Amino acid sequence: MQPYFTTFYVLEMDVPGGGTVTDWLHPEWANLRLFQGGLPDSDLGGRDHVSGVPATFTGPSSRAVRFTIGSTRMWGIGLLPLGWARFAGLPASEMADRLLNPLPAPALAPFIPLIQSVFRDGEADEAAELARIVAYFTARDVGEVPDRARIQAVHAALLEPDVGSVAEMAELARLPAHTVERICSRHFGFTPRLLLRRQRFMRSLSQYMLDPSLKWIGAIDGHYHDQAQFVRDFHRFMGMSPRAYAAQPHPVLAAVMQARQAAAGAAVQALHNPLKAGRSSAAV
Structure with a gap:
């Protein structure tokens, strides 16, 4: 399973x-x-x-x-x-x-x-x-x-923190870029570019949620060019600014993320690696 x-x-x-x-x-x-x-x-x-x-x-x-x-x-x-x-x-x-x-x-x-x-x-x-x-x-x-091996190869490439482009993702998965596009649309739900963008954002958000003392500037993923790019992504994915999100209580997700980190090795589902899960x- x-x-x-x-x-x-x-x-x-x-x-x-x-x-x-x-x-x-x-x-x-x-x-x-x-x-x-x-x-x-x-x-x-x-x-x-x-x-x-x-x-x-x-x-x-x-x-x-x-x-x-x-x-x-x-x-x-x-x-x-x-x-x-x-x-x-x-x-x-x-x-x-x-x-x-x-x-x-x-x-x-x-x-x-x-x-x-x-x-x-x-x-x-x-x-x-x-x-x-x-x-x-x-x-x-x-x-x-069907496509089991390709799905797993694409997923493994998506989870790699050093991968920042669709070309790098396709190279690591050892698949043509058009095949990666097809696999992502059918089984992942989005284009490879949006999936990589989501990964970058979720790495940043999970870092902050696990350790708010980092502040946003300390939690931002290295693939971001600057803080303004991160803020734009925050609005895109969460529908609010980082400041507005931090000001809200998170009575459910704060506890869930800590429990997921301890039990499954990833605080959020988007970063879950089935090969390393607990x-x-x-x-x-």
């Missing part, structure tokens, strides 16, 4: 006084999230508003998802590009930067049995819930994934 997923992760959150909290999910790979208790009110990039549903599906994203939620339990399933190729059944570019209620979406119908089976009888049973998730994907993991599940 490891090459297909970032993590299977469970989050348990208690908001005092029946209140809610608001936070922002960073750009990431595709995710299916299942809720027991409070249900989220979410939107991606100011559109694709979803509220009051027991499951949400996010395609590969290059924009932040704002969400507000109260006390809840949530299981999250992060699909890597190879996992998208194995389980999604349609080009990733068709679901890029989309946030959906998966239940009425025809393209996501294969996930309905999973959504309906994870939580049973309203009781929290983490081990049993995880077992049902694993059983669902194990039953569907049959046959070979455990396959983490509790926050």
Whole structure:
């Protein structure tokens, strides 16, 4: 399962006084999230508003998802590009930067049995819930994934911090540039250029979130020409300035990133390396 997923992760959150909290999910790979208790009110990039549903599906994203939620339990399933190729059944570019209620979406119908089976009888049973998730994907993991070797080669090149251009990415993957473009569109959701830009941004953001004492200037990735370029990327990916983001509380993501770093070796899903990952599940 490891090459297909970032993590299977469970989050348990208690908001005092029946209140809610608001936070922002960073750009990431595709995710299916299942809720027991409070249900989220979410939107991606100011559109694709979803509220009051027991499951949400996010395609590969290059924009932040704002969400507000109260006390809840949530299981999250992060699909890597190879996992998208194995389980999604349609080009990733068709679901890029989309946030959906998966239940009425025809393209996501294969996930309905999973959504309906994870939580049973309203009781929290983490081990049993995880077992049902694993059983669902194990039953569907049959046959070979077309383009498997190329997807993995492109992904490995994308994760390399020294790679800063599409030409370098293609060279490291040992593939023609036009093949890299095709693989990225179908299985990663975006062009190689945008994916590299997202990686550069997420390396910077994760550095800051793990150690705010660095300040933004100390966290900016070396591929940025100057701070102004980073600020432009921040507006592009998060929909706000670095100053505005830093001024907001991050009651969910701050804890999740620390837990992901400890459990999976990467604080954010976009930087997740399946070859270096730790455990396959983490509790926050």
